[in-house]
Amino acid sequence: MDDLAAQMLALSRESRAAARVMNTLSTETKNKALGYMTEALIRDQKAIEAANAEDLAKGREKGLAGPMLDRLKLDARTIERLAESLKQVASLPDPVGQEISRSTRPNGLVLRKVRVPLGSILIIYESRPNVTVEAASLCFKSGNACILRGGSESINTNRALAKTLRASLVRAEVAAAAITVVETTDRAALNALLKMEGLIDLVIPRGGESLIRMVAENSRIPTIKHYKGVCHVYVDEQADLDLAKSITLNSKLQRVSVCNAAETLLVHRAVAGRFLPDMAKVLLENTCEIRVCPETRRILTAAGISGEQVKDADAATYDNEYLDRIISVKVVDSLEAAADHIEKHGSRHTETIVTTNPQHGTLFQSIVDSACVFVNASTRLNDGFEFGLGAEIGISTDKLHARGPMGLEELTTYKWLGDGSGQLRN
Amino acid sequence: MDDLAAQMLALSRESRAAARVMNTLSTETKNKALGYMTEALIRDQKAIEAANAEDLAKGREKGLAGPMLDRLKLDARTIERLAESLKQVASLPDPVGQEISRSTRPNGLVLRKVRVPLGSILIIYESRPNVTVEAASLCFKSGNACILRGGSESINTNRALAKTLRASLVRAEVAAAAITVVETTDRAALNALLKMEGLIDLVIPRGGESLIRMVAENSRIPTIKHYKGVCHVYVDEQADLDLAKSITLNSKLQRVSVCNAAETLLVHRAVAGRFLPDMAKVLLENTCEIRVCPETRRILTAAGISGEQVKDADAATYDNEYLDRIISVKVVDSLEAAADHIEKHGSRHTETIVTTNPQHGTLFQSIVDSACVFVNASTRLNDGFEFGLGAEIGISTDKLHARGPMGLEELTTYKWLGDGSGQLRN
Numbered sequence: 084m085d086d087l088a089a090q091m092l093a094l095s096r097e098s099r100a101a102a103r104v105m106n107t108l109s110t111e112t113k114n115k116a117l118g119y120m121t122e123a124l125i126r127d128q129k130a131i132e133a134a135n136a137e138d139l140a141k142g143r144e145k146g147l148a149g150p151m152l153d154r155l156k157l158d159a160r161t162i163e164r165l166a167e168s169l170k171q172v173a174s175l176p177d178p179v180g181q182e183i184s185r186s187t188r189p190n191g192l193v194l195r196k197v198r199v200p201l202g203s204i205l206i207i208y209e210s211r212p213n214v215t216v217e218a219a220s221l222c223f224k225s226g227n228a229c230i231l232r233g234g235s236e237s238i239n240t241n242r243a244l245a246k247t248l249r250a251s252l253v254r255a256e257v258a259a260a261a262i263t264v265v266e267t268t269d270r271a272a273l274n275a276l277l278k279m280e281g282l283i284d285l286v287i288p289r290g291g292e293s294l295i296r297m298v299a300e301n302s303r304i305p306t307i308k309h310y311k312g313v314c315h316v317y318v319d320e321q322a323d324l325d326l327a328k329s330i331t332l333n334s335k336l337q338r339v340s341v342c343n344a345a346e347t348l349l350v351h352r353a354v355a356g357r358f359l360p361d362m363a364k365v366l367l368e369n370t371c372e373i374r375v376c377p378e379t380r381r382i383l384t385a386a387g388i389s390g391e392q393v394k395d396a397d398a399a400t401y402d403n404e405y406l407d408r409i410i411s412v413k414v415v416d417s418l419e420a421a422a423d424h425i426e427k428h429g430s431r432h433t434e435t436i437v438t439t440n441p442q443h444g445t446l447f448q449s450i451v452d453s454a455c456v457f458v459n460a461s462t463r464l465n466d467g468f469e470f471g472l473g474a475e476i477g478i479s480t481d482k483l484h485a486r487g488p489m490g491l492e493e494l495t496t497y498k499w500l501g502d503g504s505g506q507l508r509n
Numbered sequence: 510m511d512d513l514a515a516q517m518l519a520l521s522r523e524s525r526a527a528a529r530v531m532n533t534l535s536t537e538t539k540n541k542a543l544g545y546m547t548e549a550l551i552r553d554q555k556a557i558e559a560a561n562a563e564d565l566a567k568g569r570e571k572g573l574a575g576p577m578l579d580r581l582k583l584d585a586r587t588i589e590r591l592a593e594s595l596k597q598v599a600s601l602p603d604p605v606g607q608e609i610s611r612s613t614r615p616n617g618l619v620l621r622k623v624r625v626p627l628g629s630i631l632i633i634y635e636s637r638p639n640v641t642v643e644a645a646s647l648c649f650k651s652g653n654a655c656i657l658r659g660g661s662e663s664i665n666t667n668r669a670l671a672k673t674l675r676a677s678l679v680r681a682e683v684a685a686a687a688i689t690v691v692e693t694t695d696r697a698a699l700n701a702l703l704k705m706e707g708l709i710d711l712v713i714p715r716g717g718e719s720l721i722r723m724v725a726e727n728s729r730i731p732t733i734k735h736y737k738g739v740c741h742v743y744v745d746e747q748a749d750l751d752l753a754k755s756i757t758l759n760s761k762l763q764r765v766s767v768c769n770a771a772e773t774l775l776v777h778r779a780v781a782g783r784f785l786p787d788m789a790k791v792l793l794e795n796t797c798e799i800r801v802c803p804e805t806r807r808i809l810t811a812a813g814i815s816g817e818q819v820k821d822a823d824a825a826t827y828d829n830e831y832l833d834r835i836i837s838v839k840v841v842d843s844l845e846a847a848a849d850h851i852e853k854h855g856s857r858h859t860e861t862i863v864t865t866n867p868q869h870g871t872l873f874q875s876i877v878d879s880a881c882v883f884v885n886a887s888t889r890l891n892d893g894f895e896f897g898l899g900a901e902i903g904i905s906t907d908k909l910h911a912r913g914p915m916g917l918e919e920l921t922t923y924k925w926l927g928d929g930s931g932q933l934r935n
Contacts, residue, residue: 103852107875186897192886194896201908202878284908303725305909326931333933426529448926449533452628460618460929469934470620470925471612482627482710482922483731484909496908499896500874503886505752507759508895 116255200226202284235268312342319438626652628710738768
């Protein structure tokens with residue numbers, strides 16, 4: 084084993100050891116430590132900003148694009164907001180120790196299913212350094228140790244944040260290894276970490292599809308992931324077309340760079356002629372490009388709508404996750420055809436039907452196999468805060484363990500505790 | 510793509526299509542089909558026995574060991590028992606459609622978390638053909654399509670069972686592809702199936718560690734597994750030693766070939782001298798070999814206990830899953846030392862503490878990170894039937910999704926359903 088792999092092994096062992104202690108920490112102690120972190124972020128603001136300035140300077144040297152630099156930047160206001168988010172996490176209920184069920188078996192054994200932390204969680208993410216604080220605080224509150232491996236662009240900022248957070252742990256008399264920032268961005272270190280089965284209990288990759296696929300392919304540690312969000316708005320044959328318009332606009336354009344933004348608009352043939360011209364006009368006014376099926380093209384042409392921003396869809400169009408001001412549009416013959424399209428092209432993330440017929444709503448929710456299926460609401464509402472989870476570490480498109488937004492509860496597992504008086508198996 | 514891979518792709522697509530229909534099957538229809546299967550098993554008994562006789566003859570030719578042949582054999586009585594188990598599955602509550610939570614968000618969105626089937630499940634198992642019926646019925650009742658890939662020794666029996674089960678599906682007007690038995694035992698077919706991400710939703714390998722590792726290494730489809738069961742009995746410094754003896758005997762010897770049988774006995778130093786000689790005597794009387802630490806050896810020697818069946822432990826002893834009449838024994842200095850030993854050598858399956866001090870019991874349950882932790886009860890009680898789940902498709906040592914015994918509920922996931930009236934994201 085080389086030095087780097089040995090370092091990663093040592094770090095994983097320390098994290099696992101910290102996780103064993105975290106298991107039994109009281110809510111009070113955890114909240115006290117979170118309070119210290121809040122104070123420390125404000126106190127260390129200058130040092131954090133200085134480290135961030137280093138990252139920004141290197142980023143500019145490397146020619147990072149403006150939006151990348153924006154995401155990298157931490158200033159007084161963003162640090163204050165991070166401190167505020169720590170306070171919020173402290174105020175959330177502690178899921179650990181919650182009794183999920185209890186029964187007394189016929190033989191007298193008292194059986195309880197109790198919520199416990201997962202253990203040590205490896206989080207892999209890209210440029211935004213605020214993830215360091217958000218992920219650390221959510222893992223910590225849910226009783227997990229975390230190993231944070233951020234992007235190379237934000238390494239100095241992450242180191243500074245780690246120093247601040249760990250000093251607060253020590254002040255609260257909690258093992259500093261409860262929060263570990265990987266101090267190297269060497270890819271070999273990540274590969275070594277991905278092999279730490281038995282020491283690391285869960286991997287959460289947050290980032291582009293290639294990162295997530297790399298993790299899934301290289302690790303046998305359980306992973307919670309979402310590959311992409313190809314979300315659909317379906318306008319039913321019975322629909323309030325004004326509502327359909329506002330839901331489409333909000334789902335597509337309220338924020339385009341996120342996984343729960345809509346990428347495809349499906350419209351029932353019966354309303355396509357009435358709906359699409361007006362819808363297209365508003366999308367184009369909002370500088371949103373439209374990629375259309377032949378039927379949509381026919382309808383728009385008849386309505387005198389054309390131009391550079393209206394393009395013909397090709398074979399791959401409907402698989403796109405644009406994360407941009409572009410929308411795919413298709414006319415379908417029925418609700419079932421819409422569901423078939425979603426089964427074939429969707430990513431099982433979020434879909435919504437706009438309908439005035441409650442039975443159609445129920446049918447759509449029943450036959451569409453996605454983490455979240457709305458009736459008459461924006462796809463953008465699939466979100467931990469909107470769902471009342473108080474926080475969110477990501478949205479899972481997996482079906483095992485957590486599906487949809489992951490809050491504190493989704494960062495826990497359970498164990499079975501049986502209290503007996505000598506019960507045996509017959 | 511070669512022929513075999515194309516066949517497996519077609520089969521996976523049919524299974525996924527069946528799963529989409531299964532999603533919306535009523536409990537009544539599912540129970541009706543299970544009733545037909547019960548009848549059909551009895552009706553087709555002769556044909557099943559004939560197919561089984563073929564497998565047995567081939568097994569004898571190949572020189573399969575007696576226990577293997579025993580596990581392979583289906584006779585009138587075992588077929589009757591399988592029919593009975595189908596009736597029981599029909600009588601279990603249907604988990605699908607159960608509302609896990611419901612809330613109305615401040616914006617008026619009514620949000621429900623509802624239990625739904627996982628989709629298409631691939632189950633890989635070894636010789637016992639009764640798994641074909643048990644797994645198929647549990648997947649079916651929980652609304653999942655299943656693809657069953659049994660061992661080559663039982664291929665004729667499995668084919669006959671599949672014919673019977675699928676005829677019953679057709680009789681109940683359910684897609685036959687809801688239950689698929691892979692008709693070839695070619696390893697390439699399995700490898701192809703393990704790549705069907707997006708069509709197959711879950712893989713459950715049931716069998717030896719090498720099979721499970723092969724699956725984990727070759728598939729990106731989510732997997733629920735248990736590698737092995739290295740279960741511990743810990744006798745506390747404050748313990749009823751008669752109780753400790755009966756729990757140890759039951760945990761180790763009630764049935765030795767199963768994952769929840771104990772493999773290691775840990776004894777607190779304070780009671781070792783009083784407990785171990787008598788315990789060892791009874792184990793030896795029950796033809797159970799003992800592998801001992803130096804301290805145990807000293808105590809047994811002083812008590813005049815020795816012989817071929819008492820061996821010294823070596824470095825690897827405490828990692829053994831014997832599945833046999835052998836037990837590892839070690840004296841430890843404290844409850845914490847017992848927990849450390851379990852962390853290092855255990856498989857996070859099942860452990861039990863024997864103690865008269867409730868605080869010790871609680872501490873042990875809190876610091877031991879296993880799927881099931883008992884106080885004063887046999888490790889053999891970690892079981893779906895004993896836990897009141899009504900059935901069991903396996904015991905998971907994973908922490909994600911299902912931990913411990915997996916019944917019908919553990920074969921489901923959930924989705925979020927949001928009913929709105931035009932709610933948007935601000």
